[in-house]
Amino acid sequence: xxxxxxxxxxSVREGDSSVINCTYTDSSSTYLYWYKQEPGAGLxxxxxxxxxxxxxxxxRLTVLLNKKDKHLSLRIADTQTGDxxxxxxxxxxxxxQKLVFGTGTRxxxxx
Amino acid sequence: xxxxxxxxxxxxxxxxxxxxxxCSPKSGHDTVSWYQQALGQGPQFIFxxxxxxxxxxxxxxxxxxxxxxxxxSSELNVNALLLGDSAxxxxxxxxxxxxxxxxxxxxxxxx
Numbered sequence: 001x002x003x004x005x006x007x008x009x010x011s012v013r014e015g016d017s018s019v020i021n022c023t024y025t026d027s028s029s030t031y032l033y034w035y036k037q038e039p040g041a042g043l044x045x046x047x048x049x050x051x052x053x054x055x056x057x058x059x060r061l062t063v064l065l066n067k068k069d070k071h072l073s074l075r076i077a078d079t080q081t082g083d084x085x086x087x088x089x090x091x092x093x094x095x096x097q098k099l100v101f102g103t104g105t106r107x108x109x110x111x
Numbered sequence: 112x113x114x115x116x117x118x119x120x121x122x123x124x125x126x127x128x129x130x131x132x133x134c135s136p137k138s139g140h141d142t143v144s145w146y147q148q149a150l151g152q153g154p155q156f157i158f159x160x161x162x163x164x165x166x167x168x169x170x171x172x173x174x175x176x177x178x179x180x181x182x183x184s185s186e187l188n189v190n191a192l193l194l195g196d197s198a199x200x201x202x203x204x205x206x207x208x209x210x211x212x213x214x215x216x217x218x219x220x221x222x
Contacts, residue, residue, distance in 0.1 A: 097159060
């Protein structure tokens with residue numbers, strides 16, 4: 001079946017790097033995504049990675065994928081207070097476009 | 112580009128009533144998906160529309176139905192509302208399914 005798990009909470013200081021982790025169970029996942037949600041808002045697509053890649057970098061964001069262990073991580077370099085939000089990992093299987101989300105990791109960045 | 116838009120922003124209904132939520136996809140997108148996000152949870156897939164037909168459906172009862180119009184906009188209808196239907200309802204649009212962009216959501220409260 002499809003299941004995505006994330007740790008619930010992460011606290012870092014401004015300027016540090018943040019690493020948010022995610023594990024998934026569906027071995028047929030084709031794309032894996034990271035979304036950001038601020039209070040009372042919708043989801044913002046941050047980045048995504050195709051399952052045949054092991055790393056993707058996009059400005060301050062680095063995504064690492066270990067397909068063997070079904071483990072995905074998002075590293076945010078030089079974390080800012082504006083990065084405080086809930087981060088969701090999601091996976092998409094083959095065929096149609098349904099996304100399966102984790103429960104989200106709340107990132108708190110303190111000055 | 113207006114992005115994905117949803118209306119209304121907030122809605123309060125009574126148990127047993129019916130509700131209709133609306134979504135306009137991002138310009139150029141042809142596929143609309145609907146998700147339900149309960150408080151403190153990740154979004155759960157309800158269904159997806161493409162070419163005016165329901166293409167995939169999640170584990171939601173038949174009380175949840177939808178429609179897609181020729182201009183790709185979409186409606187989500189929920190009949191016989193229950194207290195447990197209170198949630199943030201999110202619409203996402205995409206073209207060829209790789210990048211799904213979410214709207215700001217409709218907050219539904221059932222009393």
